[in-house]
Amino acid sequence: MANNQLFRTCPNTGLLFHKPAETLMKLNAVVAVVILLIGGVLSLLVTLTRWQEFHLLPADKFYQALTAHGINMLIFWIIFFEMAILYFASSTLLKCRLATPRIAWLGFILMFIGAIVTNVAIMGGDSSVMMTSYVPMPANPKFYLGLILFAVGALLGCFVFLGTLVVAKAEGTYEGSIPLVTFGALTAAIIAIFTIASGAIILIPTFLWSIGYIGHIDALMYRVIWWAMGHSSQQINVSAHVAVWYAIAAIVFGARPMSERVSRGAFLLYILFLQLASAHHLLSDPGISSEWKIFNTSYAMYLAVLASMIHGLTVPGSIEVAQREKGFDKGLFEWIRKAPWGNPVFSGMFISLIGFGFIGGISGVVLGTEQINITMHNTIYVPGHFHATVVVGTTLAFMSLTYFLIPVLFKRELVMKGLAKWQPYLFGLGMSVFSIAMMGAGTMGVARRHWDMAFSGAVFGYDFPAVAYTLMAITGISGIVAIVGGAAYILITVLSILFGKKVAGTDEYSTGPNAPLQMAAAPAGHGNIGIGGFVAPGTFVFALVFLLLFVVYYAVNWKYLASIWPMG
Amino acid sequence: MSAIQPPSRRIWWNQPIDRVEGTWIVLALVWCLIMFAMMPYWHVAGKQNLSNEAYRISSADYAAKAQAVIDKYTVRNETDRNYPVVAPPAGSDIYLIGRLWEWWPIYELEKNQTYRLHLSSMDWNHGFSLQPLNINLQVVPGYDMVISITPDSSGEFTIVCNEYCGIGHHNMLGKIYVKD
Numbered sequence: 113m114a115n116n117q118l119f120r121t122c123p124n125t126g127l128l129f130h131k132p133a134e135t136l137m138k139l140n141a142v143v144a145v146v147i148l149l150i151g152g153v154l155s156l157l158v159t160l161t162r163w164q165e166f167h168l169l170p171a172d173k174f175y176q177a178l179t180a181h182g183i184n185m186l187i188f189w190i191i192f193f194e195m196a197i198l199y200f201a202s203s204t205l206l207k208c209r210l211a212t213p214r215i216a217w218l219g220f221i222l223m224f225i226g227a228i229v230t231n232v233a234i235m236g237g238d239s240s241v242m243m244t245s246y247v248p249m250p251a252n253p254k255f256y257l258g259l260i261l262f263a264v265g266a267l268l269g270c271f272v273f274l275g276t277l278v279v280a281k282a283e284g285t286y287e288g289s290i291p292l293v294t295f296g297a298l299t300a301a302i303i304a305i306f307t308i309a310s311g312a313i314i315l316i317p318t319f320l321w322s323i324g325y326i327g328h329i330d331a332l333m334y335r336v337i338w339w340a341m342g343h344s345s346q347q348i349n350v351s352a353h354v355a356v357w358y359a360i361a362a363i364v365f366g367a368r369p370m371s372e373r374v375s376r377g378a379f380l381l382y383i384l385f386l387q388l389a390s391a392h393h394l395l396s397d398p399g400i401s402s403e404w405k406i407f408n409t410s411y412a413m414y415l416a417v418l419a420s421m422i423h424g425l426t427v428p429g430s431i432e433v434a435q436r437e438k439g440f441d442k443g444l445f446e447w448i449r450k451a452p453w454g455n456p457v458f459s460g461m462f463i464s465l466i467g468f469g470f471i472g473g474i475s476g477v478v479l480g481t482e483q484i485n486i487t488m489h490n491t492i493y494v495p496g497h498f499h500a501t502v503v504v505g506t507t508l509a510f511m512s513l514t515y516f517l518i519p520v521l522f523k524r525e526l527v528m529k530g531l532a533k534w535q536p537y538l539f540g541l542g543m544s545v546f547s548i549a550m551m552g553a554g555t556m557g558v559a560r561r562h563w564d565m566a567f568s569g570a571v572f573g574y575d576f577p578a579v580a581y582t583l584m585a586i587t588g589i590s591g592i593v594a595i596v597g598g599a600a601y602i603l604i605t606v607l608s609i610l611f612g613k614k615v616a617g618t619d620e621y622s623t624g625p626n627a628p629l630q631m632a633a634a635p636a637g638h639g640n641i642g643i644g645g646f647v648a649p650g651t652f653v654f655a656l657v658f659l660l661l662f663v664v665y666y667a668v669n670w671k672y673l674a675s676i677w678p679m680g
Numbered sequence: 681m682s683a684i685q686p687p688s689r690r691i692w693w694n695q696p697i698d699r700v701e702g703t704w705i706v707l708a709l710v711w712c713l714i715m716f717a718m719m720p721y722w723h724v725a726g727k728q729n730l731s732n733e734a735y736r737i738s739s740a741d742y743a744a745k746a747q748a749v750i751d752k753y754t755v756r757n758e759t760d761r762n763y764p765v766v767a768p769p770a771g772s773d774i775y776l777i778g779r780l781w782e783w784w785p786i787y788e789l790e791k792n793q794t795y796r797l798h799l800s801s802m803d804w805n806h807g808f809s810l811q812p813l814n815i816n817l818q819v820v821p822g823y824d825m826v827i828s829i830t831p832d833s834s835g836e837f838t839i840v841c842n843e844y845c846g847i848g849h850h851n852m853l854g855k856i857y858v859k860d
Contacts, residue, residue, distance in 0.1 A: 175846075175849075248803070286686050287690075291687075362682035371695050396817045483722050490818070559809060562842065572838065574853060632687060633688060634689070677833070
């Protein structure tokens with residue numbers, strides 16, 4: 113396989129692409145974007161149904177569309193894109209050939225077939241069971257089978273990633289330790305393996321149950337193990353998009369981590385504690401003890417929350433230091449005022465960081481508090497929370513990375529740069545308002561996964577306060593703003609890849625040998641930047657504002673809990 | 681130079697911690713420990729907790745227990761479907777059935793009295809969501825969850841199902857009345 117020895121160097125960034133890895137990155141990214149389009153159309157249908165003035169779909173179609181939206185967005189779009197990131201963070205960043213490209217291909221094909229099989233099952237109309245597919249509500253066997261095939265494919269992708277790390281080490285393609293971004297991707301891959309194993313443990317018996325080989329699956333056991341996949345898969349996203357934040361800070365600003373030890377230590381905390389969060393979904397369940405709930409829901413004393421709070425400081429902190437060293441050293445905030453807000457690679461990443469932390473992070477911890485959960489479990493507060501983490505956080509981070517990858521990986525110049533400039537704002541801010549409005553409706557008791565908050569046709573009636581309807585209308589409006597932003601992303605991406613001007617000097621492949629990746633130069637100290645011995649005082653002020661909001665919101669929710677009926 | 685290059689020292693865990701980071705880590709860790717302590721603290725000092733009391737039970741056995749209470753304490757029937765309105769004495773065990781797509785029966789309780797509320801499902805997962813209080817509990821088939829509740833407000837309360845349970849999910853409502 114001569115193909116297996118071909119490399120090219122990007123003339124603008126110096127990044128090295130191994131030809132088979134390059135092809136697989138492109139394929140995974142393209143399939144991801146196509147799935148995002150499908151999920152996006154579904155999101156419009158779901159949004160316009162829950163916006164009570166329109167109430168677009170009939171009940172059966174609504175539940176079908178919601179099932180398909182959840183699976184395509186939360187699983188297929190994100191994991192296809194993450195495969196591209198894993199190959200980028202291993203092969204490209206380590207200047208190494210991709211290990212076993214054929215197995216990587218096999219993984220891709222399995223994922224592709226799996227995604228199609230599950231979607232076909234949902235389209236059949238007998239698998240409107242939501243992404244969670246809680247037993248004993250049955251789905252078509254194809255529904256589970258597709259997910260299993262997809263998971264096996266993703267697992268192969270993780271092994272190829274790990275194999276590439278081994279090859280890079282053995283062949284000496286880099287000096288010293290792996291870069292921080294690769295370290296973050298490694299964290300994501302380790303969590304992915306745990307996630308997929310949990311998925312196999314529960315989905316394989318469920319598949320056998322659906323075709324009649326197993327008589328009974330305990331409903332509570334299913335929930336416990338399913339969530340070890342369901343929540344952990346979102347933790348893959350957290351690790352991956354934090355790695356993307358670091359990558360973009362490095363790419364746009366040349367920022368170096370403030371301290372490798374702190375940033376890597378925080379990733380280690382993810383590996384050790386992040387998966388415990390499956391307990392978040394079980395806090396109001398019967399038959400699980402409070403001790404178990406408290407230990408797990410808090411990631412053992414909130415050590416994974418600590419890790420996210422660390423990344424939330426060190427990513428913007430590293431940007432601040434880089435900016436101050438460039439001369440933007442005046443006052444507290446000159447570094448952020450003078451940041452390239454018109455560059456979607458940066459603006460998307462920064463909105464992702466703020467939205468994930470301030471909206472998704474704080475609401476997630478509050479929602480995941482054992483007793484406070486009683487006032488929020490299964491209300492629309494829950495999707496409000498996770499649209500802030502997964503959509504504002506992960507999806508927007510991946511979108512901003514795409515703007516970097518189009519010239520570098522796809523070798524095309526971006527088209528419609530004016531629209532691209534606005535896209536992260538439309539999408540990120542639309543989605544942020546959407547999340548907050550949903551959380552508001554959730555605190556009024558509006559249920560998630562529910563076709564009609566007016567309960568028309570029910571034996572009993574119940575009227576939600578008018579504010580709840582208003583909040584759902586705001587959800588609808590801001591949802592549509594975000595969908596327009598999402599459509600802009602897809603339009604820009606597809607048109608750039610198809611019709612963008614070719615980037616010069618990107619077609620020269622050679623067989624190497626390539627010089628190994630150099631270690632970073634030792635930092636010479638930060639000089640005299642910053643204020644009062646703090647090199648990133650602006651970021652620190654942001655962090656204190658964040659902490660203050662966190663404390664206040666947390667206290668308010670305990671107060672709210674204390675107002676409901678005593679129970680115990 | 682950056683996060684996409686190997687660190688300048690192979691042994692990265694010796695690198696000194698910046699003052700900004702060090703301060704933040706201490707602050708964040710303290711906050712994390714406070715949040716952790718709040719949950720056990722609320723079990724001791726707070727009044728809203730889950731009981732941890734639950735039993736495995738078959739749907740038939742659970743339905744029989746519920747029926748016994750209904751037979752004994754029904755005071756009237758409501759709606760075209762003749763929902764029994766059940767007014768058991770304070771302190772007693774009351775069984776609420778979740779099934780496709782209704783909550784059965786209606787309970788009529790007294791304010792400031794404590795009842796042992798049992799929740800279970802006859803078929804799929806359901807969600808007990810008591811409005812407008814916004815008390816939300818997962819109802820799982822095969823499990824009998826017991827919670828002592830003390831209604832401290834009176835009036836008509838609605839139970840919404842907030843766990844997706846199929847095509848009739850949005851019509852699955854129930855009632856609890858609390859008398860002064």
